[in-house]
Amino acid sequence: xxxxxxxxxxxxxxxxLIIGLAAPALGIYLVQRRLALIGDGVGHVALTGVxxxxxxxxxxxxxxxxxxxxxxxxxxxxxxxxxxxxxLALALLFYGGIAGGVTLVGLSDSTSANLNAxxxxxxxxxxxxxxxxxxxxxxxxxxxxxxxxPALFAVCHDEEYARVSGLPVRALNxxxxxxxxxxxxxxxxxxxxxxxxxxxxxxVATAQQVTRGFRSTMTAAMALxxxxxxxxxxxxxxxxxxxxxxxxxxxxxxxxxxxxxxxxWRAVRRRRTPAAAxxxxxxxxxxx
Amino acid sequence: xxxxxITVAHGVVGYDGRxxxxxVSLAxxxxxxxxxxxxxGSGKSxxxxxxxxxxxxxxxxxxLFERPLRRFRQWHxxxxxxxRLGAGSGVPATxxxxxxxxxxxxxxxxxxxxxxxxxxxxxxxxxxxxxDRARDPVATLSGGQQQRTLIARALxxxxxxxxxxxxxxxxxxxxxxxFAGALRDFVVGGGTVLLVAHxxxxxRPLISRAVVVHEGGICHDGAVPEPAGHxxxxxxxxxxxxxxxxxxxxxxx
Numbered sequence: 001x002x003x004x005x006x007x008x009x010x011x012x013x014x015x016x017l018i019i020g021l022a023a024p025a026l027g028i029y030l031v032q033r034r035l036a037l038i039g040d041g042v043g044h045v046a047l048t049g050v051x052x053x054x055x056x057x058x059x060x061x062x063x064x065x066x067x068x069x070x071x072x073x074x075x076x077x078x079x080x081x082x083x084x085x086x087x088l089a090l091a092l093l094f095y096g097g098i099a100g101g102v103t104l105v106g107l108s109d110s111t112s113a114n115l116n117a118x119x120x121x122x123x124x125x126x127x128x129x130x131x132x133x134x135x136x137x138x139x140x141x142x143x144x145x146x147x148x149x150p151a152l153f154a155v156c157h158d159e160e161y162a163r164v165s166g167l168p169v170r171a172l173n174x175x176x177x178x179x180x181x182x183x184x185x186x187x188x189x190x191x192x193x194x195x196x197x198x199x200x201x202x203x204v205a206t207a208q209q210v211t212r213g214f215r216s217t218m219t220a221a222m223a224l225x226x227x228x229x230x231x232x233x234x235x236x237x238x239x240x241x242x243x244x245x246x247x248x249x250x251x252x253x254x255x256x257x258x259x260x261x262x263x264x265w266r267a268v269r270r271r272r273t274p275a276a277a278x279x280x281x282x283x284x285x286x287x288x
Numbered sequence: 289x290x291x292x293x294i295t296v297a298h299g300v301v302g303y304d305g306r307x308x309x310x311x312v313s314l315a316x317x318x319x320x321x322x323x324x325x326x327x328x329g330s331g332k333s334x335x336x337x338x339x340x341x342x343x344x345x346x347x348x349x350x351x352l353f354e355r356p357l358r359r360f361r362q363w364h365x366x367x368x369x370x371x372r373l374g375a376g377s378g379v380p381a382t383x384x385x386x387x388x389x390x391x392x393x394x395x396x397x398x399x400x401x402x403x404x405x406x407x408x409x410x411x412x413x414x415x416x417x418x419x420d421r422a423r424d425p426v427a428t429l430s431g432g433q434q435q436r437t438l439i440a441r442a443l444x445x446x447x448x449x450x451x452x453x454x455x456x457x458x459x460x461x462x463x464x465x466x467f468a469g470a471l472r473d474f475v476v477g478g479g480t481v482l483l484v485a486h487x488x489x490x491x492r493p494l495i496s497r498a499v500v501v502h503e504g505g506i507c508h509d510g511a512v513p514e515p516a517g518h519x520x521x522x523x524x525x526x527x528x529x530x531x532x533x534x535x536x537x538x539x540x541x
Contacts, residue, residue, distance in 0.1 A: 032379040151397040154389040157381065161370060164340050165393035165445070166363030172397075204379065212425045213382035 003237045011131045012123040013233045016247060018138035019187045019199065020229025024207075024221035025145040026183050027200030028214075029176055032156040038075065039200045041090060042184045043193035045071030045097035050118045050188075051104025060118070061133065061185055068181035071097060076177040080170070121192035121244025123233065134186045141179050146218075152176065153214055190229075191244035199225060202251040206258050224254055291318050292354060293449050293480045294339055299348035301331075301338050308334045310504045311348070318448070321481040321494050323512065326501035332484045333371070335501060336451055339482070340368060353448075364393040367442030369452040373426065373434050383429065383437050384422040387412055390444030412444040415473060417466045432463025439470055450474060452483040456491065464490050488512070 003009050030038055049067030053060030071093060078089045105115045117125065126134070145152065155162045155172045163169050187196045207220035232247030239246075294316040301309040309331045316322050326332040337343045339350055341357050350357040353365060367390070390412065391405045413419045416436040421429065426437055435455060442450055450471070456464050468490040475481060475494055488495060492512065500508035 028379060148397065150388065150392060150401070153381070153385065154392055157386065157389065158370070158373070160342055161368060161389065161441070162392075163342065164363060164366060164368040164451075165389070166361065167392060167397060208379055212380055212423065214379060214385050217379055 008124055008126070009233075009237060011126045011128065012243060013230070015126050015131050015134045016123060016190050016229035016233045016243065017226055018134055019183075019190045020225040020227075020247070021222050022138040022141040022145075023183055023187055023196070023199040024203040024225040025142050025218065026176075026179050028204045028218050028221055029145070029152050029156045030180065031201055031204045031208075032153075032214075035079075036201045037197055038072075039180060039184055039197040040194075041075060041094045041097075042068050042072050042180050043188070043196045044094045044101075046181070046184050046188060047101030047118065047193050048097045048104065049101075049185075050115075051101040051108070054108040054114065055104050061130070061189065064188065065182060065185045068185050069178050072177040072181040073174065076173055080173065117192075118188055119192050119194050120242060121188070121190050121195065123190050123236075123243040126189055130189060134189065137182050137186050141183055142222075144175070144179065148172070148175075149215070149218070191247055195244055195248045198248040198251060199228070202248070202255055203228065206251070206255040209255075209258050209262050224251070228254060292316070292351070293318050293320075294482060295349075295351040296335070296339060297349050297351075299335075299338055299350065300346050301334050301343055302346050303343075308504055309338065312501075312504075312506055314499060314506065314509075316480060316482055318480050319478060321475050321496045322483070323488060323491070323495045323498045324482065324484045324501060325486070325488075325498055325513070328486070330501045331504040332501040333453055336453060336482060336484050340366070340451060364445055365448045366393075367445050367447035367450045369435075369438050369442045369450065369455055371453045371455075371457065372431075373438060380425040380427065382423050383418055383426055383440075384409060384413070386426050386437055387422075387440045387444050390441035393445050408446060409444050412440040415443055415470045416440045417469075430460065430463070432459040432467075435459050436463055436466055436470070439467060443470065443474065447479070449480045449482070452481070454484055454486060456489055457486060467491075468494065 004013065027036075027039070030036055046064040046068035049064030050060040052058075052067065053063035056063070074093060075090060102115070116122075151162075151167055151172060152175075154165065154167060155169055156176075159169060162172075183200070184193070184196050187199060191199055203221040203224035204217065206224050207217045211217040211220055228251035229247050232250040233243050235241060235250065236243035236246040292315060294314065296312055296314040299309055299312045299314075300307065312331075312335060314335070324332045324335055334343060338345055339352070339357075341350070341360075352360045353362060355362075373386075388401065388405070388409050391401060391408060395401065395405060410419070410422075413422050416439055418433060418436055418440060421433065426434060429437065439450075439452070439455065442452075455467060459467065471481065471491065472494055481494070483491070483495075485491065495512050497510065498508065498512040499506055500513065
C-alpha cells in the first residue's frame, strides 16, 4: 500500500479512476448503436496524431485530440451516408492511421519506448498537467453523457424516430463522435490505444448480463469501470505488472465472474420456481 | 374542423433514379383517419416516409400543419409509429424508457423529465395495456407487445397527428385489439391519423377514408374498399405471396 504514498502513483490512480468512470458512460451508447469497436478505430487514427505531435515537438496528446476528432467525424459522416463501401472506408482510415503513426514516430527522434507508452499506456508517467487535462475532459464527458442521456438514448435506439421527434440528430451524432475521440485520447495515457475499446465496452457487456433497463446498465457499467480501474492499478502496483493491461484484465475478469454468477443465479431460480405451463398464444386462424 | 394537417402536392420520390412515387397528391384534414392501402412495393410506406421527411422528395412539396416541411419545427404535434422497433442492440431498455423517448419532442434535449412527463408516460402505457410491463426489458416482449410499446411512445408525446407504418403487420389478435382500442380513443379525442396498412382488420371501423397506392400513384381516394370474393369471409386469413404471380416454372405444366 505504501506505493500509493508516491505522488506519481496517486496520479496514476486518480487518472485511471476518472477514465474508468467516463469510458463506459460513453461506451454504452457506442454498444447500443453497434459501434462497439469504433473506439479501437479512433485509437488507430489518434496514433497518427501522437506521431505528428512527437515529430513537430508539440504536445502529442493535444495533437492526437485534434487528429482523432477529425477521424471520428469522418467515420460518422461515412456511417451517416450508410453506403456499403463504408466498411472499406473505415478499414482504410484505421490502418492508414496506425501506419501513419508508426511512420511519423519513426521519423521523429523519439525511441520505440515512447511509442509503446501510447500503444499500451503509461499510467505511472502521468504529469500533474496531464492529470489536469484528464480530469477536465473526463468530467466533461461523464457529465455530458449523463445529462443528455434521454436524447442520446433516443438517437442510438431508433434514429428515425429521433428525427421525427425533431431532435438535432446530426448534432448529437457529431457530439458522440467528438466525445469518442476525446475519451480515446485521454484514455490513451492510461490503457493505450490498443486497449481503449476494452474500457468502453467490457463494463457495459458485463453490466447488461444482469440489468433490465438502460439507466441501470449505465450506472452499473460506470461502477464496474471504476472498480476495474482501481483494482487494476492496485494489482499493478503490488504485482509490478503493466497498469493498462491490469485494468483491462480486471474488467474482463469481472465479466467472467458476473457471467458465472448470473448463470448460477438463473439456475437456482429456475429450480425454486418450477416452470409454469407455457401460456399458448391465442389462435389467429381457424384451420378447417 | 377542416384545417389541413398534411398536404402532399405532386410528390415524386425516387431511389437511385428508380421512381417509387410519381406525382402523388394527398390532403388530410384535422380529425380524419386515413388509411393508405396497397400491395407490398406499391410505394405506400415511401409515401408516409416522405410526409415525415425521412426520404427526400425529388420534386413536389409536403406541407405539415400549414407549414412547408423544410420549415416545420413543431414535431411535438406528430407521433410516429414505425413498422417495428429499431434493430435495437444488446443494451437492455425497459418499456418505460422506450416510451419516455416520446416526451423528447415536447421537452427538448436539455430539460430533465418532470411530473407532467411521467404522468404522460404512465397514461400512454395504460392506454395500450402495458402498465404492468413498464419495468420489463422490451426485448422480452412479444412482437405485438413491442408494437404496443411503439404506439405508447407516440401517444406519450400527446400528438395531434399519429402516423403509423403497418402497425398491425404480424401482430397477434389480442395485441391488435388493444392497439385498435388505443387508436379509437385517440380518434375520439379529436386526433388525426394517417396509417399505412396492408389489411385493416380490427382497425377498419376507425378509418374514415382510404387511399389506395398502386405502382407509385394513387388509384383510389375515398370510401374504404370492401373486401371481395373469399377475402370477405369472416375467417379469411390474409396470407398469400405478394407481387406478381410466380411465372409458370419448370415443374408446372
